[in-house]
Amino acid sequence: MIRVQARTEPSTLMTFASPFLAIVLTLIFGSILFTALDKDPIQALHVLLVLPLSDAYNISEMLVKMGPLLLCAVGLSLCYRANMWNIGAEGQLLAGALGGSAVALMFVDSESFMAMPLTLLGGILSGMAWAAIPTYLKVKFNSNLILTTIMLNYIALYLLIWAVHGPLRDPDGFGFPESALFSDATLLPVLSDSGRVHLGVVLAILLALFAWFILSKTHLGFKIRVYGADEPAATYAGYNAKGISWFVMLFAGALAGLAGVSEVAGPIGQLTPNISPGYGYSAIIVAYLGRLHPAGAIIASIFLAILYMGGDLAQIEMGIPIAVVGMFQGVLLFFLLACDFFIRYRVVSSRENMA
Amino acid sequence: MDIDLITQVLFAAIKTGTPLLFIALGEAICEKTGVLNLGQEGMMLMGAVVGFMAAYGTGNAGFGLLGAMLIGMVMSLIFGFLVLHLGANQVATGLALTIFGTGLSAFIGSGVVGQTIAGFQPVYIPVLSDLPVVGKVLFSHDPLVYLAIALALVIAWVANKTRIGLTIKAVGENPNAANAIGIKVLRVRYLAVMFGGAMAGLGGAYMSLVYTPMWVENMTAGRGWIALALVVFASWRIGNIVLGAYLFGLASIMHLVLQGMGWSISPNLLAMLPYVATIVVMVIISADKFKEKLLAPRSLGKPFDPRQMA
Secondary structure (H helix, E strand, O other): OEEEEEOOOOOHHHHHHHHHHHHHHHHHHHHHHHHHOOOOHHHHHHHHHHHHHOOHHHHHHHHHHHHHHHHHHHHHHHHHHOOOOOOOHHHHHHHHHHHHHHHHHHHOOOOOOOHHHHHHHHHHHHHHHHHHHHHHHHHHHOOOHHHHHHHHHHHHHHHHHHHHHOOOOOOOOOOOOOOOOOOOOOOOOEOOOOOOOEHHHHHHHHHHHHHHHHHHHOHHHHHHHHHHHOHHHHHHOOOOHHHHHHHHHHHHHHHHHHHHHHHHHHHHOOOOOOOOOOHHHHHHHHHHHOOOOHHHHHHHHHHHHHHHHHHHHHHHHHOOOOOHHHHHHHHHHHHHHHHOHHHHEEEEEHHHHHO | OOHHHHHHHHHHHHHHHHHHHHHHHHHHHHHHOOOOOOOHHHHHHHHHHHHHHHHHHHOOHHHHHHHHHHHHHHHHHHHHHHHHHOOOOHHHHHHHHHHHHHHHHHHHHOOOOOOOOOOOOOOOOOOHHHOOOHHHHHHOOOHHHHHHHHHHHHHHHHHHHOHHHHHHHHHHHOHHHHHHOOOOHHHHHHHHHHHHHHHHHHHHHHHHHHHOOOOOOOOOOOHHHHHHHHHHHOOOOHHHHHHHHHHHHHHHOHHHHHHHOOOOOOHHHHOOHHHHHHHHHHHHHHOOHHHHHHHOOOOOOOOOOHHHOO
16 A cells, blocks of 8 residues: 655755756657647757757747746745745736836947946846835735735736837837837847847846855844744744834845846847836746745756747747746746655555554 | 716626636636646637637637537646646646646637627616616627526535535535545546636627627736636635726726826826736735635645545
């Protein structure tokens, strides 16, 4: 007889093995799906996972996608550790893009060296402001954070669409819903010769390392961890719950805002209605896959970026609809949650148990 | 404002509120047993696309409804297995269901984008539908509007007046005690989750078979989430849910009213209204911390593990 038994302590091995196991299971699921669709599964997986890393240009495109995923996921990791269910990275990202664009458009004809830093600052502050709304409502009125952040995602999207049709539309743009092109002084410097890797990607990695430092080496990080693991204990220890909530939310908002402004002042170069293919939502998966740890988020964001990139390539090369990427992300999170079962439980045979 | 406009607006408010009503009714029962399923948006989208494809393929909108309910249940079972059997975090699993449903619906629906179907025709209730104003507003809808109201009545009766309702309440308030008196907690929760899935499927089918009759990626535009908020506003009471759904229907079509009154506000700003209204109502309702704690099912969101009972 085989049965499951609760572990006395959570398994550290399974905590780290579970994401990899989930990825393998997702790939098996994908192979079956592609076979069912009459697509060669080996070729499909090759296009999806290997091709994005096959040459310098593809790798640089993958890194461009990794930047916003990583920034959002690092912020979310801290939020979830502190039991703040922030689903609003997408809205904070869009707010950052919008606020940053408003600043950038003041420098359209300018060569000022302040253009780029001020644009980034505008994006970061806008992301923080957008995150401050649900935080205030949660801290002050006990509003459900999941629902307010989701609603604010939709509101941010319509605000952005309104802006590109209205006040931020390029007056010389023949009526297209797009802003004017940003000046060169506003754009983030590109770091590689054969691609579009920009300063934002480097900032993302540095900020992930900074968050790692906060979480593991500072008293604040310790408080976040205690608060998330055992709220009553944290309250008993006299930790300022509101302060922790504000910190993680504003930090996440700043990072998501930076992600948004780095897109418009980076690879896109202007404000358009479609600046994010759902990075803020995918970042939730990145955060979980990375075990709510900034270092884990770096690895997980690379994997999700490969998947995004592979999705683009699979559409071009094999005519597989791009929506397959979103579906795989959901399947991946399902498998991850299922594998996490074995962190708390193990399979035993009864005979062994009786001995 | 003239009477014709008022009639049109109220008629549309009921139509717009109907998908919210389906979903919120299902989720309310689910939450009453202690399970929070944030996957409504995903199940709704799957219901919309499968319902549309079934109706398109068979030429019969009834098969569309059936298909939508079935896929909603299948989706909810994935959630149920992870949350109930494996004790996975309900928030994360619900989000996964939404992400999965959004992606999968776009994936399987790519072939029918732009197709149209006949959908459901309005049913004019004899005599009553001839009444001025009221006849148009209340008695000349498609059959699903009446179905939603009938379901609300049945659910209110079952939840408040029957043994099944008591069982649901016992499981949601105190699963350990319910288990001790011999109620199969996980079975009750599975059934409630599946019921929620079928209702979310219906809500989705309403969008693609009646409301717009067509399939467009992401066509539900956050209605699954608004329905989740609605359950909280309504304090898990069926009567409040019915009222709330139609009020939110009204909020969602306020742009028609404002445009009718000659206001010239950007449609993109007006499109924010239902989401802003959701936040505002949520703040007003949840500001009373004590009240919400008192009314919410006490085991909401917490896993129940019979393995640790024994």
